[in-house]
Amino acid sequence: MNLYPAKMKKVEIFTNKKNKRKIIDLLYSLKMLHLKKYNKEIDFVDLSSPLNSAETSASKYLKLTSAINLILKKAKINDDYQTVPVNAGNYYSLVEKEIDNIKIMEKLGEKLIDLDTTIIKATGLKKIGVNRTDLFSDFKNYNIFFANSSQAKDIGQEIQKIKNVVVYSSSNSDNFIFVYPSKMQKEISNFLTAYTSKEMNLLSLIESFDDAKTNNIDNIIAHYNREKLELEKKRVELKKEGFDFFTKNKNKIFSLRDLLKEEVCKKQSGIYFGETRNTIYISGWVPEENIKLLEAKISTLKDVYIELTVAKENAPVFLKHNESVKDYDFLLSFYELPKTNTIDPTAIMAFTFPLLFGLMLGDIGYGFMVLLISLFIKKRMKGTGAISKILTMCGTSSILFGIIFGEFFGAESIFGLIHLHVFFHRIHEINTLMMICIGVGVLHLNLGFFLSALKHYKNEHYLHFVGSLAWIMLQASIALIFLNYTYTGLILALSSVVLIYKADGISGLIEIPGLLGNILSYMRIMAVGLASAYLAILVNEQALTLISSGTIGIIAGILLLVAGHTFNTILGLISPFIHTLRLHYVEFFTKFYEGGGEKYNPFGKE
Amino acid sequence: MVEPISAIAAALAVGICAVGAGYAEGKIGVAAVGAMSENEKFFGKGLIMTVLPETLVIFGLIIGIMILNA
Numbered sequence: 273m274n275l276y277p278a279k280m281k282k283v284e285i286f287t288n289k290k291n292k293r294k295i296i297d298l299l300y301s302l303k304m305l306h307l308k309k310y311n312k313e314i315d316f317v318d319l320s321s322p323l324n325s326a327e328t329s330a331s332k333y334l335k336l337t338s339a340i341n342l343i344l345k346k347a348k349i350n351d352d353y354q355t356v357p358v359n360a361g362n363y364y365s366l367v368e369k370e371i372d373n374i375k376i377m378e379k380l381g382e383k384l385i386d387l388d389t390t391i392i393k394a395t396g397l398k399k400i401g402v403n404r405t406d407l408f409s410d411f412k413n414y415n416i417f418f419a420n421s422s423q424a425k426d427i428g429q430e431i432q433k434i435k436n437v438v439v440y441s442s443s444n445s446d447n448f449i450f451v452y453p454s455k456m457q458k459e460i461s462n463f464l465t466a467y468t469s470k471e472m473n474l475l476s477l478i479e480s481f482d483d484a485k486t487n488n489i490d491n492i493i494a495h496y497n498r499e500k501l502e503l504e505k506k507r508v509e510l511k512k513e514g515f516d517f518f519t520k521n522k523n524k525i526f527s528l529r530d531l532l533k534e535e536v537c538k539k540q541s542g543i544y545f546g547e548t549r550n551t552i553y554i555s556g557w558v559p560e561e562n563i564k565l566l567e568a569k570i571s572t573l574k575d576v577y578i579e580l581t582v583a584k585e586n587a588p589v590f591l592k593h594n595e596s597v598k599d600y601d602f603l604l605s606f607y608e609l610p611k612t613n614t615i616d617p618t619a620i621m622a623f624t625f626p627l628l629f630g631l632m633l634g635d636i637g638y639g640f641m642v643l644l645i646s647l648f649i650k651k652r653m654k655g656t657g658a659i660s661k662i663l664t665m666c667g668t669s670s671i672l673f674g675i676i677f678g679e680f681f682g683a684e685s686i687f688g689l690i691h692l693h694v695f696f697h698r699i700h701e702i703n704t705l706m707m708i709c710i711g712v713g714v715l716h717l718n719l720g721f722f723l724s725a726l727k728h729y730k731n732e733h734y735l736h737f738v739g740s741l742a743w744i745m746l747q748a749s750i751a752l753i754f755l756n757y758t759y760t761g762l763i764l765a766l767s768s769v770v771l772i773y774k775a776d777g778i779s780g781l782i783e784i785p786g787l788l789g790n791i792l793s794y795m796r797i798m799a800v801g802l803a804s805a806y807l808a809i810l811v812n813e814q815a816l817t818l819i820s821s822g823t824i825g826i827i828a829g830i831l832l833l834v835a836g837h838t839f840n841t842i843l844g845l846i847s848p849f850i851h852t853l854r855l856h857y858v859e860f861f862t863k864f865y866e867g868g869g870e871k872y873n874p875f876g877k878e
Numbered sequence: 879m880v881e882p883i884s885a886i887a888a889a890l891a892v893g894i895c896a897v898g899a900g901y902a903e904g905k906i907g908v909a910a911v912g913a914m915s916e917n918e919k920f921f922g923k924g925l926i927m928t929v930l931p932e933t934l935v936i937f938g939l940i941i942g943i944m945i946l947n948a
Binding site for chain 2: 796
């Protein structure tokens, strides 16, 4: 069980500039060094630059990634693939042709939309009775507008009432043309603001038909329909060719993307380095356990000097845990990662989180529902592995406490068939439950104080170490007073207060009454649990009343059971989760936790 | 059997505390969600600040239980 983040060492590498590419390749393949960005901390060392052709590689990578995203979206191909060896240079030029075809295909798609609009407008003119485009060529002092509106009839009737305005419209069309003297522009604009319509200058519209090289509207429509058919055919061919290529070569293309990404990452890494005329300076952090391997590998290069120092507080934090525990660092990511050289509570939370959750929910039926939900999100949602595993443990813990409380969806039997033995009746023994919650709180908080003491001992802050233990002693002394060892208790309590004052100053003394609040806060375990249990009992009682009232009552009762327990399951999942999280973040963590650490992110393949 | 006046007193103890906590949480919650929309990293701190007044209800609950047990 690791109670501390992995120990880190600061690494500084100096090498000949000729080795720049070699050392980048080596560090990338090792994936051990968390690079520190050089900020001109050394007078005679300047900032370095990316490797040559970094921009070209980045542009290739972006071009390929956008093409892949487009294909994945349009062809509905999944993104699972197997990495295969590819020659980045040769294969990219082959893929680039297909990428260009896909771009042409996209442009054709845009052109087809424009063509559709043109055809619709030309057809609109035809419906009004405009058979030729040269009909309006002599209207030089007039404004002629072609408009479309669902209120075409109303506009047509009203606009005709304005003097000198002529309207051309048709009963079976939403389009109309209106002609008015140019000087009436303002009056017409004001009139149209009362309606929703789209207007465009008719002469400009007619000009847009120029490439059809005819004045006849029927011929214009036929011309654009022919063009549309040709483009559609071409687009379908390109689409088939491009999609087929990507589908057949999916593994190769995704592997090429990864290669390009790797190349971009390596070439851009130069911006993290410092350099002089002949030397490269690289700095960063490495977990202590990897130091020997890193040194051995780097020593294979010529002209390399490596310096190791103890990592300070600003070192990245590497939380190293075994499989059964590591998912709980997900709960820390909600908060803040611990600083390096401080306590990492992940392993403890792996035990306390499901325990408190189970104690709150404590029902066999709801526990199974939580298990089902965890299985569902694991299968259906990507990237939910950690939360699913946490929920599995929480569900299991709820089932175990459900067995102790003898509750199955609030009832003391499983569907009335198997009677459950009640080891502890939490609904009837509220006072005992209250004491259990306070007991759990005291243990949890003192675990926090103990971890605080451990942290200060490790960092050789002995006064704070004693101060942390004084908090535990203070509680013990209060217990002694209650057990009638009044004088011993009082002396111990006074000593604890003095030690707390010495270690934490006035703020420590101010926090003493807060300790009672912290302990009483654990009563929420009882409150949340009883609320859930009472709601379940209420649903069961109401449903049974309905079921005993006849056929319709049976259906209504079953529906009430399903709806009520589904609702309570959702509440039973969210509420204990949030409250358990709170007990950890507010009550437990405030005793020892120091957040604000940066995640250890070694330079290498993702 | 609980005296009716005790039951009312217990209900008021929990209810008034809940209204107070709800009012405070509402005010803090708005600020916390605002901070979170700017930067997701504020989730932990936002949650802590938002749930702090909840303890008020727990105090109310204890008083309620004490009244009913008296």
